[in-house]
Amino acid sequence: MEITSTEAQNNFGRYLKLAWFEDIIITKNGKKTVVVRRYEEPGKDVSVVAEKAEIYFWDQEKITYEDFLMLSESSENRYEYIDGEVYLLASPTYDHQCIIMEISNVLYNYFKGKKCRPLTSPFDVTLSVSDNKNVVQPDMIVICDTENINEKGRYTGVPTLVLEVLSDSTQKKDLLKKLNLYLQAGISEYWIVNPWRKEVYLYCFAELDIREYRVYQSSDTIKSLYFEGLSVPLEQLFS
Known part of the structure; x- marks a missing residue:
């Protein structure tokens, strides 16, 4: 997801939540400058987790329906949204x-x-x-x-x-x-x-x-x- 530096300043908390699911790329004057990314513990094999049919972020905060729409419409990933919680779907077997x-x-x-x-x-x-x-x-x-x-x-x-x-x-x-x-x-x-x-x-x-x-x-x-x-x-x- 790409946003301008102005959007980041005005809605930082909102995009911080969305960074759980997608990298947030911040642009300034049309150029990519900063990436906000969810932190992963050192040594954690993210590639193995990502291959599963679904990932659920148990420790993430709930997000609004409007924020979910922003996330899903700007992403190539497939998501579900139930009771404010987001599920990431991958390819079936x-x-x-x-x-x-x-x-x-x-x-x-x-x-x-x-x-x-x-x-x-x-x-x-x-x-x-x-x-x-x-x-x-x-x-x-x-x-x-x-x-x-x-x-x-x-x-x-x-x-x-x-x-x-x-x-x-x-x-x-x-x-x-x-x-x-x-x-x-x-x-x-x-x-x-x-x-x-x-x-x-x-x-x-x-x-x-x-x-x-x-x-x-x-x-x-x-x-x-x-x-x-x-x-x-x-x-x-x-x-």
């Missing part, structure tokens, strides 16, 4: 993408010619809970309110179905934080794919509560509780 491809093929065929549309990440979804805005990039979503795509191609609605594939570093967030966020935001159905146990956990939400919860294993076939006739055999998913 081969197995992760194979699972997404299998599910996306089923969803594409099921929804072909219907109003609802399946979409895959990266695609920002902004969800409001108690007037607090959160920005996530689920692995897959199904949206039935396509009228909420604005003139910039941004989605401003609430998906009907959300799907996440767990990874070593995202499972706590997907199983806890996102579960609660999706429930509170008004999403109807949440699928969680566990690639190690070869299981799928399906939550059906209604009236801000879990109406039904199912676990699919082995040779089971996942059956949507919201979309009649939508099903995915687990053997196909994990083949």
